[in-house]
Amino acid sequence: MIPTNEHIAALIREDSVHKSVYTDPVLFKLEMERIYGHAWIYVGHESQVKHAGDYHTTRLGEQDVVMVRAADGTVNVLYNRCPHKGAKLVADGDGNVGKFFRCPYHAWTFKLDGQHLSAPLKSGFEGTCYDPKHADFSMVSVARVDSYRGFVFASQAAYGEDLKSFLGGVITSIDNLCDRSPVGEVEVAGGIFRVQQRSNWKVFYENLHDTMHARITHESSVDAARGEAEAIGEMPFELLIMDGNGEPYDFWEKLELRAYNNGHGYMEAIFDPAAADRDIVSREHFECLSKAYGEERSREILGMNRHNTVIYGSGSPHTVFMQFRVIRPLAVDRTMVEIQTFRCKGAPSSVFDRALTYANVINSPSSNVMPDDVEVYARCQEGNMTRGGEWISMHRYAGQDITLEDGAISTNGTSELPMRNQFAAWKRYMTTTLIAKESTHAA
């Protein structure tokens, strides 16, 4: 039975949430309709489909979609379904379909915008309502597609705010990621890791700005990095990025957490990459940018030192180390993360080397840091299945954040503001009255 809006609203309090938001498959199904069916969700980057016919498959909520480059350069996002018998038109992954999609089942073909092109032995349709121009015989486009600086987003709802309004202030993180290139462009490069977590998707979003977990959950990798740095007598980049989680509480308290409407936000950086012993990358990068933008602007760009950014529903860009951890919910207790790495066009190759190293060391399935996160998420998932209590606390600094026109800012870096902000967005999506789609049957 679908819960009423009143029932759903009661699951979210100012300072706590009911555990069923992580464990109830009915709520998960509703999230796929009411959040992933409406919000702008990151599909992929235009650089993943460079040439006409190039495609990249992914998921918007529970929906298999394909992002494809048309001959005129437009990037389309279509549901991966042939309108004839329903077969997925392309296999999951990346590739090139050529000039049109061709179904492997009965050879129905479709233009790169999804329009019906042809079906064999057309005489068989005589006297039926078969109509190549009717939507029933074409691939279906996702309702709205837009891109910002190469980042392609799609919304499954035909109505609602536009992409820029949806992103609000968090757009500055996408800008900063791109501005780190002397030509203002990035491209996905070097492959994409895919990692599975045995937990609900929301716990990962909450953890991204959870400054109170770092030194506790990551004690094993902090100890390992510090022990090794002591043994070899230096702190190179690979160790510095593991060491950062071990900062004492008063360090985290001073960080700034910024929340924007729609559940988005960012946290200030934990470490300065230039602090690594023998760091050459920051200097090379600064010199390169200075030539393009001048020293003052370059200092401003590289000085915007943010750690994880959250684009709620899409995932988490890391602007400094050029990553995007794209978060894809699979089931109420299963989540997949696609880790994209970006090459900063025109920047020294060492900037990309550093991004690759960060992906390998921090975000890969073999990371020494992530497993302890993934373990505690799974323990939350399992613990919340017990009868040992109903509510999840997010009381820390509740009522003490500073409200701004477009969100809020923490007064203490250990505030659970980001979680409260995410659940405020969740509640709004989940309880807003929805407009039903009208029937478009051909007959």
Added chain:
Amino acid sequence: MLPDATFDINTTALNAVTTPVETLRSIEAFIFEEAKLLDQRKFWQWDKLFTDTGMYWAPQKHDQDNPFDHISLFWEDRMLRAVRIRRVENARNWSQQPQTQTAHLVGNIAVEGTDDHGNVVVSAVFQVTEWRLKQRQLAGRYTYKLAAQENGGWKIQLKKVQLVNCDDVFENLEVFV
């Protein structure tokens, strides 16, 4: 470290060699011992099997050319291997409670040739049964570059692990494959 593109990862353009049976036997014994150390979680002893510059590499894509312009599941020198070992041995390694247990089966061992530095390039097929809370099977091909030692033994200059599902969706890979 950042990717050191001077490391020679070539395992295909090789010089042909004929390998005496006793050399092949000693290589097999070395590889079986290496697998046993992993199964016994004697990771520090295992790490000593590498040369000082030796690398442990698991490509993320099939036919991946190198670890320098593409992500890798593992690309670890002595420092990064030591960090992994330190972490799995740390008392507060929440994700190693219980520990990962493994059983390695290595076969089809063949000498492929030598590289330009005189390292012997050896290929093998492996199956690893891994257990932590549930069982998982890992399989693929190992390619070693082995450096002959003065005492007659071997050291690993490169251990390349090509998983059959290298580009799959993975749960954590916490210990060496």
